[in-house]
């Protein structure tokens with residue numbers, strides 16, 4: 001380990017360690033200790049079924065990275081065996097596991113997506129209490145629509161009721177998020193629907209759809225335009241996700257018409273995760289002044305290969321458009337590992353630029369400050385109202 005950081009990377013990793021990050025897309029950590037099986041399943045992002053018993057979930061980039069980087073946080077040697085790791089982890093309370101990993105992440109602001117698995121995950125406030133820093137909420141547009149329906153609505157009152165709820169819920173939030181990629185894909189008409197069209201589609205949803213799950217792209221488009229009308233930044237899940245989605249239909253280039261829409265152009269649009277479309281996202285970030293991107297989630301899953309991904313995120317995209325996120329969800333190792341691997345990758349990639357005399361050390365330091373914190377404060381104007 002002693003020789004890992006040489007040249008400019010040694011300076012930069014120190015700088016990165018001292019910089020508290022804004023994790024601009026994250027979910028809660030586990031409330032209760034998981035079983036070993038459930039823990040193993042959480043290391044596989046794409047397969048939605050329990051892993052077969054003969055599969056060792058630690059035999060993956062993320063599993064090896066946990067043994068390398070998370071083991072020392074639990075007092076173990078780097079590269080501890082999976083069995084030793086599990087024995088020590090299981091002897092600690094989940095509160096203690098969370099305290100250690102969340103504080104070690106070095107995060108000042110957690111922007112928490114509360115639209116998913118709220119029952120077994122810490123609330124934003126509890127996440128911030130365990131890890132330090134401040135937590136703010138991102139509202140999920142599809143969840144709001146489903147709540148409007150669950151509360152009882154008619155096709156003709158839906159639009160007004162959705163607007164009311166969005167306005168109310170967005171008061172305590174810094175942005176809205178959509179999982180359009182999961183529900184319909186991006187190769188759909190995302191123009192603004194009129195109230196009559198909304199009424200017609202709500203009628204179809206109520207009578208022929210699953211009222212608990214909004215999948216109609218016209219109604220999701222309605223939500224996106226309503227969020228933009230309120231001036232809310234819009235986060236969009238892009239790329240990597242579980243196999244419920246069709247990955248090909250989440251290519252962000254399919255969002256080009258939406259991004260050309262003048263009402264969407266008024267608010268920041270944040271492309272989340274992006275892998276394996278990080279280059280397409282970089283193209284959009286250069287082409288549209290309101291488009292930002294991150295490569296969260298995939299950083300954790302690529303482990304020792306994550307520096308290559310972070311390098312690709314710094315190709316076409318202007319540096320004031322790239323943000324940090326972990327997209328951690330569940331085991332708090334993921335909240336820590338996302339931060340650790342991203343810091344390592346930034347030190348490795350930018351350190352190389354400096355050592356090759358392509359960049360000055362000052363250039364590298366400035367880009368670290370932008371991507372770690374400053375860009376998030378520009379994209380989310382309400383974040384500045386938070387202390388810290």
Ligand SMILES: [Zn+2]
Nearest residue numbers: 025027113327
């Ligand atoms: Zn997420």
